Amino acid sequence: MASADLLLHPVRLRIVQAFLGDRTLTTAQLAAELGDVPQASLYRNVALLAKAGVLQVAAERRVRAVVERTYMLRVHAAQIQPDEAAAMTPEQHLAAFTAYVAGMLADVERYLATGTPDPLRDGAGYRVGAMWLTDAELADLARDLATVFQPRLANPPAKGRRRRIIYSVFVPAPEEAPEREGAAKRTGRATKSQRPPGSGQRNDAEP
Numbered sequence: 001m002a003s004a005d006l007l008l009h010p011v012r013l014r015i016v017q018a019f020l021g022d023r024t025l026t027t028a029q030l031a032a033e034l035g036d037v038p039q040a041s042l043y044r045n046v047a048l049l050a051k052a053g054v055l056q057v058a059a060e061r062r063v064r065a066v067v068e069r070t071y072m073l074r075v076h077a078a079q080i081q082p083d084e085a086a087a088m089t090p091e092q093h094l095a096a097f098t099a100y101v102a103g104m105l106a107d108v109e110r111y112l113a114t115g116t117p118d119p120l121r122d123g124a125g126y127r128v129g130a131m132w133l134t135d136a137e138l139a140d141l142a143r144d145l146a147t148v149f150q151p152r153l154a155n156p157p158a159k160g161r162r163r164r165i166i167y168s169v170f171v172p173a174p175e176e177a178p179e180r181e182g183a184a185k186r187t188g189r190a191t192k193s194q195r196p197p198g199s200g201q202r203n204d205a206e207p
Contacts, residue, residue, distance in 0.1 A: 003052075003077075003079070003080055003081065004080050004084040004085070004088060004092075004137040005052070006048065006049070006052055006054070007078065007080060008080070008092065008099060009045070009099070009106065010096065010098075010099040010102060011034075011037055011041055011042065011045045012045045012049060013096075013099045013100065014034055014037070014099075014102070014103045015030065015034070015042070015045055015046060015049060015055075015102060015104050016049070016054065016073065016078050017103045017107075017165075018030060018034065018179055019055070019071070019072065019073035020073065020165070021157075021163045021165075022072075022155075022156055022161070023072070023073070023157070024058045024059070024072045024156065025067055025070065026069065026071070027043060027046055027069065027071075028067075028068070029133050030042065030046065030071075033110075036106070040167065046071065047100060050071065052077070053074060053077050054073065054074060054077045054078050055071045055072070055073060055074070056071065056072060056074055057069050057070070057071060058070045058071060058072040081093075100167075107165050107180060108158065111124065123164065130173070138170075143202070145168075149166075151163050
């Protein structure tokens with residue numbers, strides 16, 4: 001089974017997401033976290049991920065007559081290779097993104113259902129923005145973000161640290177034909193740089 005076929009499954013993608021952050025979980029702990037997934041489906045998909053080497057056994061202990069396994073994620077094995085991603089159809093990308101969003105919604109619902117959520121106190125938030133970037137500038141941005149994130153991704157669980165889930169999405173807007181400056185002047189419309197302060201729309205929004 002190709003890694004794209006293996007990973008881009010709604011249940012398996014959520015299982016992988018649950019292990020992010022250098023976590024180790026038993027199937028019982030995983031079942032408690034993904035309470036909406038039928039147990040039989042959860043166990044079957046954990047077995048598939050383990051067989052494929054995406055999950056590996058970190059520890060075993062005998063509980064009565066059953067061996068309880070604790071799993072951990074092999075991060076490099078849980079990645080779709082660039083050539084596979086390039087070969088995916090639009091329908092496959094949409095299905096994958098739908099599963100991705102479903103996992104995000106489940107994480108948000110779980111956060112909001114525990115205790116008394118306070119986004120300001122807890123450092124929770126969501127934002128949308130837009131940037132004008134060339135392909136080279138986008139590559140520079142990706143490298144800058146990797147420089148910021150990589151050292152922190154290596155942080156092990158420790159007292160005082162809270163697992164913080166980060167979702168990132170880059171979506172290119174449909175290309176638009178640039179409006180000629182002369183045409184804008186002839187019609188009496190102000191270009192973006194000519195609009196008075198405060199007259200433009202915000203480029204980002206955050207609750």
